[in-house]
Amino acid sequence: MARGRSKRRRQAPRRRPTPGRSFVATCDRGRCSRGSRWESPATILAASLRFASLVVLSPSFGGCLAGCTDSGSHEEGPNATGGAGTLGYTGGAAGNAGRAAGPAVDWSSLDRSTLRARLDPADVTMAHQQADALVEQLTLSEKLSLVHGAEGDYVGAVVGVPRLGIPALTLQDGPAGVTQLDDVTAFPAPIALAATFDRELVELWGAAMGREQRTKGVAVQLAPMINLARVPAAGRNFESFGEDPYLCAELTRAAVTGIQSQRVIATAKHFVGNEQETDRTTGSSEIDERTLHEIYYAPFEAAVAAGVGAVMCSYNRVGGTYACEHPTALADLKEGLGFSGWVMSDWGATHSGVEAANAGLDMEMPGSAWFGAELETAVGLGTVSETRLDDMVRRILTSAARIGLFEDPPVGSPSAVATSVEHVALALRAATSSMTLLKNESGALPLEGLRSLAVIGAAASAPIAGGGGSAAVRVPYVVAPLQAIEQRAGTAVTVVHTSSPIADDAAAIAAAADAALVVLGVESSEGLDRPSLDLGDSANALVDAVAAVNSRTIVVLHTPGAVLMPWLERVSAVVIGWYPGQENGHALASVLFGDTSPTGKLPVSFPASESDLPLPDSSATVSYTEGLEIGYRRLDTRGLAPLFSFGHGLSYTTFEYSDLSLNQADSAQQLQVAFDVTNTGAREGTETPQLYLEYPDAAEEPPRVLRGFSRVELAPGDTRHVVIPLGPREFRVYDPSQQDFDVPSGTYRIRVGSSSRDLRLETVLTVVGTDGS
Ligand code: NOJ
Secondary structure, three states: OOOOOOOOOOOOOOOOOOOOOOOOOOOOOOOEEOOOOOOOOOHHHHHHHHHHHOOOOOOOOOOOOOOOOOOOOOOOOOOOOOOOOOOEEOOOOOOOOOOOOOOEEEEEEEOOHHOOOOOOOOHHHHHHHHHHHHHHHHOOHHOOOOOOOOOOOOOOEOOOOOOOOOOEEEEEEOOOOOOOOOOOOOOOHHHHHHHHHOOHHHHHHHHHHHHHHHHHOOOOEEOOOEEEEEEEEOOOHHHOOOHHHHHHHHHHHHHHHHOOOOOOOEEEEEEOOOOOOOOOOEEEEEHHHHHHHHOOHHHHHHHOOOOOEEEEEOOOOEOOEEHHHHHHHHHHHHHOOOOOOOEOOOOOOOOOHHHHHOOOOEEEOOOOOOOOHHHHHHHOOOOOHHHHHHHHHHHHHHHHHHOOOOOOOOOOOOOOOOOOOHHHHHHHHHHHHHOOEEOOOOOOOOOOOEEEEEEOHHHHOOOOOOEEEOOOOOOOOOOOOHHHHHHHHHHHOEEEEOOOHHHHHHHHHHHHEEEEEEEEEEEOOEEEEOOOOOHHHHHHHHHHHHHHOOOEEEEEEEEOOOOOOOOOOHHOOEEEEEOOHHHHHHHHHHHHHOOOOOOOOOOOOOOHHHHHHOOOOOOEEEEOOOOOOHHHHHHHHOOOOOOOOOOOEEEEEEEEEEEEEEEEEOOOOEEEEEEEEEEOOOOOOOEEEEEEEOHHHHHOOOOOEEEEEEEEEEEOOOOEEEEEEOOOHHHEEEEEEOOOOEEEOOEEEEEEEEEEEEHHHHHEOOOOOOOOO
């Protein structure tokens, strides 16, 4: 595993208070304290802007004109990306000396509203009109009946109004497919999909899940789950898209698009600050305002921009106030992010009638404890206005109209067969793509040239498919690794197995085999966090005992996220198989035997020590003291070497990166980062190049943040030209004093590589930002 340098932080930490909001702490890049003083971005950036005067900026887009000083070569005219003009600078490989200046862009006159992702309001206009027309015809009691749960055959239900053609709403979990019903596909868990870094696949997966929901008669899928894996041991990390807000936002967009393509309303959940299970219904998440906007709102912003119909507010409090009655957070969602759909409570997360309705909660789930008789009385008394009730109903009907439920209501039934050959094939493809090879020494994998193989561990014969809680899917079957390995190995390889957890039993069969495969599972569920990242003494002893007698020991871990590996140096290979769904064994065998080269990349950091990243907080207050430094950002800031870094994942082949250039895209304000990736090995493989942005110090961002990725399939010897778009939105930071995003002026470094710690190419860019400096 390659280790990259960690950017040095400035010596004196700068305090950055977050004025104006009662629920946020005052923090310096997440280190929260009270009474700090705001220092204007202009002051902070003045030093870095001395640099900007060295370069000549074009008056319009600001492509660097002749005379820019840098050590790279200058290109002229259109390039291979299809007619985009160059910025006149080609960045060199990492380590280039003398990088005094790169190209420059002038975004000073940019409309700051473009720094937020938004759904085009035109997409909602017709649905609004339809909803308005219906609201006018509804009686008060009909309106009231639409804003709370009712009895039904699903996880949640809302009665319809047949006389107006408003269908009943049926709501069902969840993020990994249809729950609680038979004849569905058990797809891999979202964390496995996140490991694919594959937007197209996630959209297909979303569409397949949506189709199954629709077949079952579901109108509203309670997914995607877009809380971030802030706490490595958090019980619901398997339902998440990992620790990085950019990755999560990109995959959220794809998942929402996929689900809603099937005329099923997607539900982005849980808004907001629900990053652990410990005390989730009582704890208060303390998140500074900048962090909230940059990190935890970002996936919700993407969901809204993708047109998500519903958002579920979470159990926890935020700054002392329950999320489902939090006026500021809900206003941020509706007004700030432009969400036109409805907010439903998590199941039992409504704690008031009047306060919640007036704060912005639109629907109580799953019953009517607060939004039944109590809301009716409140509307009668005027403590909740009928205008507000109309708004609640209008939001529900707007999403129903926009996703097409009026013209095409769900007609499926819970007993219908929803799974299909195509969906099983997709589940297999997704599981295979997610397999993440962390270590592979001495050609341990793929399994070639063997006459005998010892398959050890309970998870080899009693396989893990998914996690527990409301996302648990009823699996029709799970292909066990042992079964698939025996099938694939055929008669040429003798496969022996023990599921005994006793180290001596395992060592006895491992000693006699050409290679030993240890398959271990780590369980995880909603409702409780994992007690530790440690696999436990017995599992660790098992691996050690096997590794002591077999020099070709391969460990496969079906885990929802990070684990510690005290035996890492003593084994030859490690594969993370995540929660792979029903096609577990087939996907694993395909990768182990080299029918497919592994393609997964870690969507979470694997820390070297449990204390390197936040632990579940069991106090009444869950302090997000790390602020912007979630996951790898924290490890990078602190200069801590991870066990395996975010974005890491090996292939059976090797890739070389070359020829990075920074170009102006056809559309105004957009840049393109272009480079080549070559398969330098003897097998085909897929690489996921990742783009990380390093802000000028004055921006007070973590050392580097993911701002782009791609996926390229390459035959041996082939080269692909990769283009990653980069626009002002990728350079934004949230300024609490203005309650808006800005692009800080200064010099940025753009780095491209195979993981957050294996950066191969880089260039610099000078930006005149929106901050008026
Ligand atoms: C509680 C969970 O937090 C939520 O994700 C789920 O959708 C509801 N229960 C309904 O099952």
